[in-house]
Every structure is written in structure tokens, then in C-alpha cells.
Amino acid sequence: MVTIGDVAAAAGVSRSTASYALSGKRTISPEVRAKVAEAVRDLNYTPNAGARALATARTSVIALLGRFLADEFAPAMLQYILGVTNRARELGYDTLLVSEDDGVAALQRISSSRMVDGFVLLNVAENDDRLPVLRNAPQPGALLGLPGDPDGIDVFDLDFPAAGALMVETMHTHGHRELILVSQPLHVIERGGAYVWRLADSARERAAELGVTLHSYFGAASQPEVGRDLNRFLDAHPSATGLLLNNEAAAAALPNVLASRGLKCPEDISVVGRYSDDFARMFSLPYSAVDSAADELGRRAVEALVQRIEQRHSTSPVHIELIRPMIQDRGSLAAPPK
Known part of the structure; x- marks a missing residue:
């Protein structure tokens, strides 16, 4: 050697x-x-990593804590993971992916063992039980997702209320007055997935202000259930001319659903979703969408974390960054059929 x-x-x-x-x-x-x-x-x-850690008091390893949950779409989670791991590698850090269900125990174990220099947390809940542990850890952390109380930790997320309002406003601009919103499964909200209700509540509020009828539903996170859900929602509201999708599984299933119903987009129905550009390419989705900026959020979280690791005695204020939503036009928006 x-x-x-x-x-x-x-x-x-x-x-x-x-x-x-x-x-x-x-x-x-x-x-x-x-x-x-x-x-x-x-x-x-x-x-040698061990010798380097002894010499520098650093391991050059970041722990990424996340879970692959049955009621969320796993490929969407991968986009955040790639953003973190790729940027960490560029900055000279390896990534330890921790996916066990008991995130509190995992964080306590890894923090006390000093096997990593810092933490990035995914699947951040409204009242996340990992945050008190992270605040007391000797290592710094960063969150991908906005909790109810972000005190003391850097946070990076999409501005979901602004995204919900933008989706409705865009449909309204094209002349649509009746829409269907398909969100993540209800279980996601019940365990603290605040981004779901933040987007939905803002969409409903903006729709009311603009005089748009908005039918709001929770869709499943996998096939064939989500395909059946989409058919059921469309059957219930035949006069709706636009679909808003805050559910990646629904977006992936929609091409087959529309084809089975003999519907064309945007001639018969307009669609705007919320998912990353990488996700759209992965599933060849032709729908305009608010980019969830998964890769960008992961990269920014790592950059902030590494800065805190390498400036350990810095007193810089906590950083909360909500990325402004933007719709990537893929040609799925048009005036409603006459």
C-alpha cells in the first residue's frame, strides 16, 4: 500500500x-x-481516513439520514440523495447513507461515535423528533425540508405555498376555471409531511381569490392504485379542464390514464405538476411542472454544511432558504376546449 x-x-x-x-x-x-x-x-x-481523522479531528464524511417510505415515490427521493452525494464528493466528502426507521437512535449513535463531521436530514416532518438530538449534537446539520420549528439549523426547501399559488395562477391565465388537484397520500400529512398541505392550502386560497373551482384529492403513491384514483377523480368532475399534480406517482401514471380515456394533452386537458427535471426525463413526462429543485436543494444544503464544518467556530446566523418556484414549460398548457 x-x-x-x-x-x-x-x-x-x-x-x-x-x-x-x-x-x-x-x-x-x-x-x-x-x-x-x-x-x-x-x-x-x-x-488513510483514520490517520487523517486523528490529525485533523475530521472524518470527511457526511451522514445523510432519510427513509424510503412505502407511501412516497422512491425515485423522487433519489433525486435529493444524488444532489447531496454528488456535491459532497466534489467538496472532498464521502456520504454515509442511513435509512433505518429509528432516525433518532441512528442520529444519536452516529453523533456520539464521531464517525461523521455533519448531518443532512431528509423526510423532515413538521414536528421532527430528530431535531432536538441534532441541536444537541457536536456536529452541525442541515435540513432538506422546512419543519414547524427550524430554530438553530440551516434549512433548504422549495417554497411550497408559492408553488401552489403559481400552479393555480398559471391555469387561470390560460382560461381554466375548474381544476383537480392531486396531492400525496393522506398518510404523508398524518406523519408530518407539511409540504403537502402547504401547497394544497395555498392553491385553494388562490383559487378562491381568482374565482376558480378547485377539487382537491389525495392520490396513492404507486400503481395500479394511483391510476384508478386518477380515473375516479376525472369521472367525478367531467367539466374540469386542468390537472394539478403534487404527486410524482400520479404524474408517472397519467400518460397511460389519458390514453385509455382517449384524451390528449393539452387539447382536451391541461396539466401542470410539481417534480424535478430529472424525474421528468426519467419517466419521459411531457407535462409542464414546477421544478422541485431536488438536486439544487441537496447541493446547497451540502455547501452550507461543509462551510460550518470547516469554520467550526463560526457564529454565522442560521440560514433558511426557500427556493422560488418556476414552471418549466413542456407544452401541456393551453386554453380549455370550447
Whole structure:
């Protein structure tokens, strides 16, 4: 196994100089740093994680705590995970994915063992029982999702109330006056998925202000149930001319549902959803949608977390960032049929 001594010998410098060139803990001339970097590449040297942790009091590992829940659409969760892991790798950090059901116990165990430098939490609930543990942990954290009480922790999320209002306003601008909103399953709200009711409540409020009739439903999170749900909602409201989808499974199922009913989009019905651009490409979805910005949110959370890790004594204020929603036009919006 290649050691730091081998790197030093190949670069023609002392072991300590090679170590300082890699760690950046002391000023090293650009020429020497370049020689060390060349030796690292030639020898395919990888620093020993344990030795590095002892020397720097850091592990260069981030824990990502999330759960794959049966009533949510797993591919949508993957977009957030990729945003976190890709940006962490770019910044020199590995990611430990923790998906066990007992998030409190997992966070306590990992924090006390000092095996990671910080935490990113997914599936953040309105009253998330992991947050008191995170606030008392010696490591910093960041949340992908806005809880009821975000005190003391950096938060990154889509502005879901603004997204709900924008979806209704966009349909209204195209002339639609009766819409169907399909949200995530009711179970998601019952366990604290506040983003569902934040979007739905704002959509209903804006619809009332604009004189738009909005029929609001919860859809299933998988096939074939969600396909049956969509058919049932469309049967109940044959005069509705627009669909709002805050449910990724419903969006993925909709092309087959519309085809089975002999409906074309946007000639017969207009559609606007809420999901990431990557998700749309994955399922070849032709529907305009508010981009959930999953990748961007993951990247921003990691950047903020790494900054707190590397400036451990910083007193910078807590950062709460809600990304402004934007609709990506894929041609599924038009005036209602006459």
C-alpha cells in the first residue's frame, strides 16, 4: 500500500512537507505543492481516513439520514440523495447513507461515535423528533425540508405555498376555471409531511381569490392504485379542464390514464405538476411542472454544511432558504376546449 512516505520520496521532499502540502495546514510553495500532487497521481495515493481523522479531528464524511417510505415515490427521493452525494464528493466528502426507521437512535449513535463531521436530514416532518438530538449534537446539520420549528439549523426547501399559488395562477391565465388537484397520500400529512398541505392550502386560497373551482384529492403513491384514483377523480368532475399534480406517482401514471380515456394533452386537458427535471426525463413526462429543485436543494444544503464544518467556530446566523418556484414549460398548457 502506498504511504505518505512513498509520496514524499517520489516528490523529493520530506514526509512532513508532503503531508502539509496535502492538508494545507502550512504554506507550501506552488512548485513543491505541484510536485507532491504529481506524485500522488503517479502513485495513485489515497490518504488513510483514520490517520487523517486523528490529525485533523475530521472524518470527511457526511451522514445523510432519510427513509424510503412505502407511501412516497422512491425515485423522487433519489433525486435529493444524488444532489447531496454528488456535491459532497466534489467538496472532498464521502456520504454515509442511513435509512433505518429509528432516525433518532441512528442520529444519536452516529453523533456520539464521531464517525461523521455533519448531518443532512431528509423526510423532515413538521414536528421532527430528530431535531432536538441534532441541536444537541457536536456536529452541525442541515435540513432538506422546512419543519414547524427550524430554530438553530440551516434549512433548504422549495417554497411550497408559492408553488401552489403559481400552479393555480398559471391555469387561470390560460382560461381554466375548474381544476383537480392531486396531492400525496393522506398518510404523508398524518406523519408530518407539511409540504403537502402547504401547497394544497395555498392553491385553494388562490383559487378562491381568482374565482376558480378547485377539487382537491389525495392520490396513492404507486400503481395500479394511483391510476384508478386518477380515473375516479376525472369521472367525478367531467367539466374540469386542468390537472394539478403534487404527486410524482400520479404524474408517472397519467400518460397511460389519458390514453385509455382517449384524451390528449393539452387539447382536451391541461396539466401542470410539481417534480424535478430529472424525474421528468426519467419517466419521459411531457407535462409542464414546477421544478422541485431536488438536486439544487441537496447541493446547497451540502455547501452550507461543509462551510460550518470547516469554520467550526463560526457564529454565522442560521440560514433558511426557500427556493422560488418556476414552471418549466413542456407544452401541456393551453386554453380549455370550447
